[in-house]
Amino acid sequence: xxxxxxxxxxxxxxxxxxxxxxxxxxxxxxxxxxxxxxxxxxxxxxxxxxxxxxxxxxxxxxxxxxxxxxxxxxxxxxxxxxxxxxxxxxxxxxxxxxxxxxxxxxxxxxxxxxxxxxxxxxxxxxxxxxxxxxxxxxxxxxxxxxxxxxxxxxxxxxxxxxxxxxxxxxxxxxxxxxxxxxxxxxxxxxxxxxxxxxxxxxxxxxxxxxxxxxxxxxxxxxxxxxxxxxxxxxxxxxxxxxxxxxxxxxxxxxxxxxxxxxxxxxxxxxxxxxxxxxxxxxxx
Numbered sequence: 001x002x003x004x005x006x007x008x009x010x011x012x013x014x015x016x017x018x019x020x021x022x023x024x025x026x027x028x029x030x031x032x033x034x035x036x037x038x039x040x041x042x043x044x045x046x047x048x049x050x051x052x053x054x055x056x057x058x059x060x061x062x063x064x065x066x067x068x069x070x071x072x073x074x075x076x077x078x079x080x081x082x083x084x085x086x087x088x089x090x091x092x093x094x095x096x097x098x099x100x101x102x103x104x105x106x107x108x109x110x111x112x113x114x115x116x117x118x119x120x121x122x123x124x125x126x127x128x129x130x131x132x133x134x135x136x137x138x139x140x141x142x143x144x145x146x147x148x149x150x151x152x153x154x155x156x157x158x159x160x161x162x163x164x165x166x167x168x169x170x171x172x173x174x175x176x177x178x179x180x181x182x183x184x185x186x187x188x189x190x191x192x193x194x195x196x197x198x199x200x201x202x203x204x205x206x207x208x209x210x211x212x213x214x215x216x217x218x219x220x221x222x223x224x225x226x227x228x229x230x231x232x233x234x235x236x237x238x239x240x241x242x243x244x245x246x247x248x249x250x251x252x253x254x255x256x257x258x259x260x261x262x263x264x265x266x267x268x269x270x271x272x273x274x275x276x277x278x279x280x281x282x283x284x
Contacts, residue, residue, distance in 0.1 A: 043059075044059045044060060044061045044071070045058075045059070045060050045061070046060065046061040046062070046063055047060070047062070047063060048062070048063055048064050048106060048202045049062070049105075049106055049107050049108050049109070050062060050072060050080045050105075050107055052078065053078050054074035054077075054078055054079070054080060055074060055077065056074055056075065056076060056077065057073075057074060058073070058074040059071065059072070059073050059074070059083075060072045060073075060074075060080065062105055062106075063202075064105075064106055064202050064203050064205065065103065065105045065106075065205075069082060069103035069105065071083045080116075081116070081117065082103065082116050082117040101115065101117070101118065101124040101125075101209075102114060102115040102118070102124055102135075102138075102154075102160075102190050102191075102209065103115065103116070103117070104152055104190065104191040104193065104205055104207075105205075106193075106200050106202065106204075106205070107140070109199045109200060109202075110142050110143050110144070110198070110199060110200065111140055111141070111142045111143075111171075111200075112140065112141050112142075112143075112150075112152075112162075112193060112200055113138060113139075113140050114138050114139045114140065114141070114152060114160060114162075114173070114174060114190070114191075115135060115137075115138030115139065115160070115173075116138050117138075118135045118136060118137055118138045119136055119137065120136045123135060123136050124138075126154045126158070126188060127230075128156055128158075128188075128229075128230030128231070129227050129229075129230040129231060129232060130227050130230060131158075131229055131230030133154070133158035135160065135173075137172075137173055138160075138173055139160050139170055139172055139173025139174030140170065140171050140172050140173065140174070141162045141168055141169070141170045141171070141174060141176060142168065142169060142170075142171055143166055143167065143168040143195055143198055143199065143200060144167045144168070144198055145166065145167035145197075145198040146164075146165065146166030146167045146168070146195060146197075146198060147166075147195060147196050147197055148164065148165050148166055148194070148195060149164075149165075149192055149193070149194050149195075150162055150163065150164040150166060150168065150192065150193045150194075150195065151163040151164065151180050151182065151183050151189070151192055152189075152190045152191040152192070152193065153183050153184070153187040153188060153189050153190050154187060154188040154190065155175075155184065155186075155187050156184075156186040156187065156230065156231065159174075159175045160173060160174040160175065161174065161175050161176075161177055161187070162174055162175070162176050162177065163177045163178075163179075163180025163181075163183075163184075164176065164177070164178060164180060165178065165179065165180070165181065166195055167198065168195075183208075186231075189208035189209070190208060190209055191205055191206065191207055191208055191209070192205070192206045192208060193205045193206075217232045217234070219234060219237075221237075221240065222236060222237050222240045222241045223235070223236060223237055224236075224237050238256070238258065238259075242258045242259065242260055243258070243259050243260075244259070244260055244261065244262070245259045245260070245261055246261060247261045247262070247263050247266075247268060248261060248268055248276045250276075251275065251276045251277070251278075252274055252275065252276070253274065253276060254274055255270035255273070255274055255275070255276060256270060256273065257270055257271060257272050257273065258270065264281070265280065265281060266278040266279065266280055266281060267279050267281060
């Protein structure tokens, strides 16, 4: 009988130990922790959008952000900053930092944040030919209706633009342009982002930026090129190609040698400064 009671007591103790949950404080109860052989680790909190509340020192991984623009640090009370790596030379940014320029992330189901890392200390620069626009702040665009695709780009006038066929508007730092169904030919593409029924899709962003790019326009025979406000303007070389002008009223009408005109009766040609000649036209 005594032995039977002892067995019961041992069984009860084993059951109690089995149900007990032991929690370890790694800060005080561990040393030189090595997780290299662990099946998985998750050192940061993660999600589809940044939390609205944070304290300095916290980190967060945005799951639907483009590669290189996922990791954010809380640098002020409830203020997140995209973390990028500075170049080792001290004067320029590394590739990761460059790709962070004008990054677009979904800060909520209805708001996209553009270029959150553009600041006075690290401005985001855009070049059109010889013209450079510098941005010391980003922008944000909110959506309230519609299904389709938004085109986020830099216009040749230096405006951070969100083109769309949705119900959307920029709340800061950008311009919303309706009726846009593709990137304009004179724009620098940044991102596209899809929306469904008035909500930005969680994985709807596609990075369209190019870290390095160039387009060279060379004026061939008969053309001249001029740079103006970041645009290359091509015109006919009047020393090679004769230019058509309006029909002169008199033979001494203003003209430069080589220009010509035409009507149903005559062919006109300027033979020297302000001196026209003409030949009658006929059928045969």
